[in-house]
Amino acid sequence: MFIYEKKLQFPVKISTPNPKLAAFIISQYGGPDGELGASMRYLSQRYSMPYAEAKGLLTDIGTEELGHMEMVAAIVHQLTRNLTDEQVRNNPSFAPYFVDHTTGVYPTAASGFPWSAASIQSTGDVIADLTEDLAADGAMA
Amino acid sequence: MNNETGNSCPMPSCPDNYGTMPSCAGLAVPYVPFQQTGSKKYSQTDALSNGTLFPGLNLPFHLMVEGSALPSTPLVELQALEFVVLELGTYLDTHPDDTEAFELFKQYSAMEQSAKATYESKFGPITKASAASGSTYRWLQEPWPWNYQQNEVK
Numbered sequence: 001m002f003i004y005e006k007k008l009q010f011p012v013k014i015s016t017p018n019p020k021l022a023a024f025i026i027s028q029y030g031g032p033d034g035e036l037g038a039s040m041r042y043l044s045q046r047y048s049m050p051y052a053e054a055k056g057l058l059t060d061i062g063t064e065e066l067g068h069m070e071m072v073a074a075i076v077h078q079l080t081r082n083l084t085d086e087q088v089r090n091n092p093s094f095a096p097y098f099v100d101h102t103t104g105v106y107p108t109a110a111s112g113f114p115w116s117a118a119s120i121q122s123t124g125d126v127i128a129d130l131t132e133d134l135a136a137d138g139a140m141a
Numbered sequence: 142m143n144n145e146t147g148n149s150c151p152m153p154s155c156p157d158n159y160g161t162m163p164s165c166a167g168l169a170v171p172y173v174p175f176q177q178t179g180s181k182k183y184s185q186t187d188a189l190s191n192g193t194l195f196p197g198l199n200l201p202f203h204l205m206v207e208g209s210a211l212p213s214t215p216l217v218e219l220q221a222l223e224f225v226v227l228e229l230g231t232y233l234d235t236h237p238d239d240t241e242a243f244e245l246f247k248q249y250s251a252m253e254q255s256a257k258a259t260y261e262s263k264f265g266p267i268t269k270a271s272a273a274s275g276s277t278y279r280w281l282q283e284p285w286p287w288n289y290q291q292n293e294v295k
Contacts, residue, residue: 007267011211015289060234073287078287081289134173
């Protein structure tokens with residue numbers, strides 16, 4: 001099971017909101033190599049892992065990735081607070097996101113493609129899974 | 142994972158940012174160098190600001206060498222201790238026989254527990270369990286972690 005800690009893993013304190021940047025950073029939340037994908041990948045792959053060392057690692061890292069998800073969400077949230085009408089209208093990067101989600105935090109890639117389990121794999125094969133982990137975490141740690 | 146396959150170091154003594162590889166390895170599978178036992182470690186603040194406890198694993202984006210500058214607040218001090226416990230925990234998953242690392246793990250876990258209790262007594266509960274030990278229900282009190290104010294200097 002999981003127990004929540006009411007604090008972030010690393011401080012997030014953004015003094016100047018920047019919706020354009022938020023439209024890019026959202027991919028690290030719900031994009032193909034984002035933190036949501038990372039947690040689901042590790043926490044799903046661990047069931048077919050035969051080695052104790054790797055069961056432990058996938059469990060611990062998968063859990064840590066949930067904490068990373070929360071930090072990235074906090075970044076997006078703070079980058080989009082107190083926006084003016086103008087800041088949204090004159091922002092071709094952020095406006096399409098705003099149409100559907102306003103300033104809610106939604107797991108999507110920067111392209112607008114919503115988070116999909118199609119971007120992760122769990123094959124039941126140790127080497128295949130660990131190799132996929134290397135590729136995904138190498139793309140965005 | 143493959144201690145029994147006879148890891149051997151390519152050099153008489155590998156620098157800390159190098160790992161060991163099996164001397165005889167199966168074909169058609171990828172290998173990753175295995176982190177050496179007794180790897181050098183950062184202090185807790187440097188670990189949190191660099192995002193790793195191990196200098197050998199510090200591979201910064203675009204080779205930008207400076208870690209983040211962290212404010213010195215009770216929350217950051219707690220986050221730094223927790224980060225060391227977390228990093229030692231994952232290291233021990235693959236190096237369970239490193240007794241020195243295990244001793245550090247015990248030491249830092251104890252420090253973290255005590256720092257967390259001190260923090261909670263001043264600023265409110267971090268876990269639901271500690272919310273049960275107060276005189277009133279303080280779980281809902283501001284700030285929530287994603288709020289801008291959470292990281293103000295207290």
